[in-house]
Amino acid sequence: MTASLLPSVVDDYRALARTRLPRQLFEFIDGGSFAEETVASNRSDFARLRLRQRVLRPVGEIDLSTTVLGERWALPVGLGPVGLAGLMRRRGELQALRAAQDAGTQFCLSTVALCPLEEVAAASQRPFWFQLYIMKDRGFARELIARAKAAGCKALVLTVDLAVAGLRHRDVQTGMTGGLGWGGRARVAADYARRWDWLWDVGVKGRPHLFGNLVSAVPNARRLSDFYQFTSANWDPCVSWADIEWIRAEWGGPLVIKGILDPEDAVQAVKAGAQALVVSNHGGRQLDGVGSTISCLPGIVQAVGGDAEVLLDGGVRNGIDVLRAVALGARACLVGRPWIWALAARGQDGVAGLLATYKRELQVSLALAGLTRIADVDRNALASVGTP
Numbered sequence: 001m002t003a004s005l006l007p008s009v010v011d012d013y014r015a016l017a018r019t020r021l022p023r024q025l026f027e028f029i030d031g032g033s034f035a036e037e038t039v040a041s042n043r044s045d046f047a048r049l050r051l052r053q054r055v056l057r058p059v060g061e062i063d064l065s066t067t068v069l070g071e072r073w074a075l076p077v078g079l080g081p082v083g084l085a086g087l088m089r090r091r092g093e094l095q096a097l098r099a100a101q102d103a104g105t106q107f108c109l110s111t112v113a114l115c116p117l118e119e120v121a122a123a124s125q126r127p128f129w130f131q132l133y134i135m136k137d138r139g140f141a142r143e144l145i146a147r148a149k150a151a152g153c154k155a156l157v158l159t160v161d162l163a164v165a166g167l168r169h170r171d172v173q174t175g176m177t178g179g180l181g182w183g184g185r186a187r188v189a190a191d192y193a194r195r196w197d198w199l200w201d202v203g204v205k206g207r208p209h210l211f212g213n214l215v216s217a218v219p220n221a222r223r224l225s226d227f228y229q230f231t232s233a234n235w236d237p238c239v240s241w242a243d244i245e246w247i248r249a250e251w252g253g254p255l256v257i258k259g260i261l262d263p264e265d266a267v268q269a270v271k272a273g274a275q276a277l278v279v280s281n282h283g284g285r286q287l288d289g290v291g292s293t294i295s296c297l298p299g300i301v302q303a304v305g306g307d308a309e310v311l312l313d314g315g316v317r318n319g320i321d322v323l324r325a326v327a328l329g330a331r332a333c334l335v336g337r338p339w340i341w342a343l344a345a346r347g348q349d350g351v352a353g354l355l356a357t358y359k360r361e362l363q364v365s366l367a368l369a370g371l372t373r374i375a376d377v378d379r380n381a382l383a384s385v386g387t388p
Helices: 008-021 023-030 037-045 093-104 118-121 136-148 169-174 182-193 198-203 223-232 242-251 263-269 293-304 319-327 336-366
Strands: 066-068 071-073 077-078 129-132 154-161 255-260 278-279 310-312 332-334
Touching: 008 336, 023 169, 023 182, 023 336, 037 319, 077 093, 077 136, 077 336, 093 336, 118 136, 118 154, 129 136, 136 242, 154 242, 154 310, 242 255, 255 263, 263 278, 263 293, 278 293, 278 319, 293 310, 293 319, 319 332, 319 336, 332 336
Parallel strands: 077 332, 129 154, 154 255, 255 278, 278 310, 310 332
Antiparallel strands: 066 071
């Protein structure tokens, strides 16, 4: 492929992913819940924030580095946890990990990855993060935490916005959740069968097709609907703030709570012992109609003060979005769909290219804003502030 045809922006990777993936998998990545209003607002609300252009300021040397939980990131963009990445590319979690570490930033492994903690740890050059869902079986949760510790994970990211699974209508339509009749199942199978590149890369070379961290809990899962039904039945809807103390005691390391949208919850999370929070609405995949993450960010930053680091995910599609989020108080951003699209499109090279694009966009945006260090970015970088 010539350089002129290489994907350059997130939408390019999304388009390539759509052509390569079976429809069921693409819609699983791409879709949100209900009418997908929050998916849309995650994007549109970023565009309402205007930056200040400053001129005649020396900007020859640009420094994008930041620190998150005491760790240096080369740029304020990390790869957030995304489930089933290993179905998008052969051993996809490993490819994404390598791209993130080569770029000098962080990767977070999902509980519902195909590659287990131990396989990822063996491929890792330095500690990565692990994202945890709490299931009804506390013994299994304890086992996962112990495995994350043994793998040397840097931080535990506790996702708290999945008391029940959101209603994702695209997954129902494609049969991801099961329930299709014979004709529907035949159409799905035919769609998978015609994706020759995907079949060879993932179907043949990407084995084993197991839910890596959940093998002991779902050893007999053979279809995506088996996995979907298991997780829907086993996420614990009764998890409360009282459980955080138990998790902290089991883990003993840096704790990140992901899924915070309300300032009162943010304060409670800090009281519960979180060192960092992720302002997140699960990419619009849970409660539709809630605020975009960028609109919720300022209130949460104000509520926690300096008592915890604040990160953001949801709708971050370019370096300008990252700059806007940092200006409103985010230490860094995590991206989800963008890196999965890039992974599906071009594997490790795609994720590396995506991170390089974010880096270049940030360098240019920072310079045109008259700034040289991401660490110096604050609300003064915005022409308008407040609720987007």
